[in-house]
Amino acid sequence: MTSFARLVRNLVAGLGLLTIALPSLAQDDGDLLPVTQAFQLTSDASQPGMVKLHWRIAPDYYLYRGRIKIKAADPGVTLGEPALPDGLKKHDEYLGDVEIYHGDIEASVPYTLADASTKTLALDVQYQGCHEVEPKICYPPNTEHLKLAIGGASTIPAPAPAAPAASGAALLGAPASTPGVEAQPLPADQAFRFEALVKDRQSVLLRWTMPKDYYLYRDKTQITVTSPAGVSAGEPDWPSGTAHHDEHFGDTIVYFDQVELPVPLHGAGSATSVGLDVAYQGCLENGICYPVMKRHVTLDLAAGTASVGAADEAQPAAAPADVAPTPPPAGMGTDSEAPVGFVAAIGLALLGGLVLNLMPCVLPVLSLKAVTVLESGESQTAARRHALWYTAGVLVAFAALGLVIVGIRAAGHGIQWGAQFQQPLAIGLLVYVMLAVGLSMSGVFEIGGSLGNVGSGLAARSGPAGDFFTGVLAVVVASPCTAPFMGSAIAFAFAAPPVVAFLIFLALGLGLALPFLVIGFVPAVARLLPRPGRWMETLKQALAFPMYLTAVWLLWVLTKQRGADATALVLAGGVLLAMALWWYGRSRGGRLSWVFTTVLAIGAAAALWVVHGLPAASSTTVATDGSIPYSPEKLAELRRDGTPVFVDMTADWCITCKANEKAVLDTAAFKDLLKRTGTVYMKGDWTDVNATIAAFLEQYHSVGVPLYVVYPKGGGDGRKLSTVLTYDRVEAALQAAAGP
Numbered sequence: 001m002t003s004f005a006r007l008v009r010n011l012v013a014g015l016g017l018l019t020i021a022l023p024s025l026a027q028d029d030g031d032l033l034p035v036t037q038a039f040q041l042t043s044d045a046s047q048p049g050m051v052k053l054h055w056r057i058a059p060d061y062y063l064y065r066g067r068i069k070i071k072a073a074d075p076g077v078t079l080g081e082p083a084l085p086d087g088l089k090k091h092d093e094y095l096g097d098v099e100i101y102h103g104d105i106e107a108s109v110p111y112t113l114a115d116a117s118t119k120t121l122a123l124d125v126q127y128q129g130c131h132e133v134e135p136k137i138c139y140p141p142n143t144e145h146l147k148l149a150i151g152g153a154s155t156i157p158a159p160a161p162a163a164p165a166a167s168g169a170a171l172l173g174a175p176a177s178t179p180g181v182e183a184q185p186l187p188a189d190q191a192f193r194f195e196a197l198v199k200d201r202q203s204v205l206l207r208w209t210m211p212k213d214y215y216l217y218r219d220k221t222q223i224t225v226t227s228p229a230g231v232s233a234g235e236p237d238w239p240s241g242t243a244h245h246d247e248h249f250g251d252t253i254v255y256f257d258q259v260e261l262p263v264p265l266h267g268a269g270s271a272t273s274v275g276l277d278v279a280y281q282g283c284l285e286n287g288i289c290y291p292v293m294k295r296h297v298t299l300d301l302a303a304g305t306a307s308v309g310a311a312d313e314a315q316p317a318a319a320p321a322d323v324a325p326t327p328p329p330a331g332m333g334t335d336s337e338a339p340v341g342f343v344a345a346i347g348l349a350l351l352g353g354l355v356l357n358l359m360p361c362v363l364p365v366l367s368l369k370a371v372t373v374l375e376s377g378e379s380q381t382a383a384r385r386h387a388l389w390y391t392a393g394v395l396v397a398f399a400a401l402g403l404v405i406v407g408i409r410a411a412g413h414g415i416q417w418g419a420q421f422q423q424p425l426a427i428g429l430l431v432y433v434m435l436a437v438g439l440s441m442s443g444v445f446e447i448g449g450s451l452g453n454v455g456s457g458l459a460a461r462s463g464p465a466g467d468f469f470t471g472v473l474a475v476v477v478a479s480p481c482t483a484p485f486m487g488s489a490i491a492f493a494f495a496a497p498p499v500v501a502f503l504i505f506l507a508l509g510l511g512l513a514l515p516f517l518v519i520g521f522v523p524a525v526a527r528l529l530p531r532p533g534r535w536m537e538t539l540k541q542a543l544a545f546p547m548y549l550t551a552v553w554l555l556w557v558l559t560k561q562r563g564a565d566a567t568a569l570v571l572a573g574g575v576l577l578a579m580a581l582w583w584y585g586r587s588r589g590g591r592l593s594w595v596f597t598t599v600l601a602i603g604a605a606a607a608l609w610v611v612h613g614l615p616a617a618s619s620t621t622v623a624t625d626g627s628i629p630y631s632p633e634k635l636a637e638l639r640r641d642g643t644p645v646f647v648d649m650t651a652d653w654c655i656t657c658k659a660n661e662k663a664v665l666d667t668a669a670f671k672d673l674l675k676r677t678g679t680v681y682m683k684g685d686w687t688d689v690n691a692t693i694a695a696f697l698e699q700y701h702s703v704g705v706p707l708y709v710v711y712p713k714g715g716g717d718g719r720k721l722s723t724v725l726t727y728d729r730v731e732a733a734l735q736a737a738a739g740p
Contacts, residue, residue, distance in 0.1 A: 038139070040056040041053060049111060050111070052108050053106065053109065053125060057102055060132055062100040063100065064101075065100065066098060067128035070109055072124075073122035074122050077111055078111060083108040084105070085105055088100050120147055122146065124143055124146075125143065192290070192293065194278070194295055195207040204263050206261040212257075214283070216282040218253040219252050227273075231265055233263050236261050240696035251691055272300065272302050273302075276297045278296075279292055280293055349505075350514075355511075357512060386467050390468070391516065394471035395506060398475055398505045398508055401475070421651070422687065427561070435548070435574050444582050475509065554653075555567050560652045562614045565614060570611060576607070580598075580604065626681050627648070627681040628680065642714045646674070647682045647683075647696075647709045648708055649684045649705050650683060656723060657705055663727075667727070677734045677737070678713075702720075708720070719733060721733055
């Protein structure tokens with residue numbers, strides 16, 4: 001959809017094009033003039049370098065000043081800014097302050113010609129207006145193609161000879177009778193057929209069915225419980241939709257064909273019925289938008305029926321037949337993450353945090369901590385201090401993360417685990433952190449006192465701040481790893497009340513810090529550690545290399561997101577940072593030394609800022625694993641055709657994803673399995689920000705990637721697999737999806 005088409009579409013949303021249904025038209029259908037008669041356009045190109053356009057607007061009609069668009073149809077013509085008179089100012093409910101014209105108006109448009117011998121001037125003139133007598137009818141945008149003789153007489157475009165007068169029926173969706181005339185928009189109740197169904201006493205299902213090319217906005221839908229008192233609507237469980245950029249609404253999600261929306265009811269208890277007010281809005285692709293539509297429904301929770309009351313005053317409601325309770329919609333099936341209670345969620349969170357200690361993205365940070373624990377082996381007090389400060393850093397980081405997520409949820413926005421790795425600025429900053437930590441362990445510079453002291457100098461060398469921020473760093477790099485036992489607990493936290501969600505995040509942090517707490521407070525375990533010695537300095541320097549490898553991995557992710565230029569900038573900034581740290585380690589103070597170090601550090605920061613502003617890298621990679629790119633439209637098409645589908649949501653920064661690919665998805669056995677079962681392998685890349693994939697993750701209650709969903713042959717609910725794959729499990733799922 002072009003930018004101009006989107007602009008037109010949103011314009012008509014505010015005009016109320018379909019604010020009435022056919023039975024309520026007050027005037028006779030034949031009274032509505034064709035658009036070229038309601039707004040009669042004449043043109044005059046007799047004066048070289050200037051063309052004049054004149055509209056004669058019929059009584060009871062008006063033209064929008066801001067909807068007049070004039071373009072040159074020939075590349076050799078350059079148009080100046082049209083000179084238009086001031087219009088009558090009015091306030092539109094949807095568009096805000098606008099200007100309109102009545103009667104006659106004239107626009108003067110200057111132009112220049114690339115070739116002075118040009119004899120004709122071709123213009124495309126678009127305009128839009130309304131019939132203002134109640135009930136008001138607004139026309140879709142109309143474009144006239146003018147071809148004018150430069151220096152010739154005024155011309156009036158001749159109307160199509162066989163075109164009948166446009167009727168209210170035609171404007172509101174009746175089939176067009178004139179060959180070659182584009183079909184007009186449908187009435188709202190036909191374009192967006194609305195139904196309300198009862199799932200059970202604690203939830204309802206709302207359904208919209210749209211003809212081809214019509215779509216519904218997700219974020220323009222509001223659901224309010226009107227009765228009985230004490231009952232409220234919970235967070236709707238929106239399915240995945242299509243990412244769409246709207247010039248007025250920004251980035252949003254829309255739905256084509258049909259959408260089913262489960263809505264939980266809080267406090268329904270023994271209520272026998274519930275009343276809902278539902279407001280929604282949608283558009284015709286490359287066409288008009290409808291004003292906000294409102295429906296009131298009363299649902300019998302015991303019998304499973306719904307009655308639809310009057311809609312807003314402009315549209316009659318479609319009243320679906322009584323319906324029986326329906327099963328959960330597609331997408332609710334799961335293979336590994338059944339709903340868990342609070343106690344189970346806390347336990348899984350604790351276990352998930354513990355497992356994180358083994359994840360590759362955490363191990364480099366743990367290398368740094370391991371040296372600290374080894375050096376404190378002779379002092380139990382020092383070991384406890386290190387363990388407590390490290391645990392404090394982990395818990396504070398998880399608590400902060402939990403508060404941020406709860407706050408974003410309270411504001412009505414979604415969030416996924418690991419999404420910070422989609423931000424190039426965050427990736428670049430982590431590269432710097434890993435580089436700095438590695439250089440410190442390699443002896444390029446020192447944080448604090450002597451590197452060699454083990455006893456009393458230990459606290460001075462690292463101190464509480466070093467232990468605390470090591471814990472914070474462990475949490476930061478752990479976030480993209482959705483460990484096997486973390487998924488259910490985090491999903492529970494994302495949907496739980498704020499206090500419960502906060503406690504789950506603290507349990508995750510406690511699990512991550514648990515090994516160091518045990519070492520610090522259980523002397524028997526601490527005694528199993530090797531005794532301190534000169535070998536520790538060599539070990540520490542050797543453990544710097546995992547830090548450098550982590551920085552390389554992060555640079556690879558950044559290359560995927562922003563291309564080679566971003567990687568070069570961060571590498572250059574890393575060199576400046578290394579030089580600053582090297583100079584800091586050698587200089588031992590002094591004003592000139594600090595100035596030089598600061599200048600280098602500013603240069604490194606400037607490189608990150610430039611990376612932050614780079615556009616996303618264009619993807620030219622051809623899939624070699626037999627997959628096709630994910631799109632909701634393609635998935636819907638395959639499901640309509642009865643084709644089994646394996647959907648893989650992944651990201652380059654996701655370590656678990658890469659492990660699953662190595663173990664299962666990139667193997668010859670998996671490719672053969674796809675052929676044997678006739679399954680289409682569909683992959684979504686969430687390395688960078690992608691609203692469509694984020695919506696799919698929300699549909700399946702996944703707090704991050706990886707996410708694997710298998711859709712069976714012939715339709716049916718999608719089956720969600722575990723985050724850690726085995727070939728046997730995938731084989732069983734695909735064979736079941738393919739059927740006998």
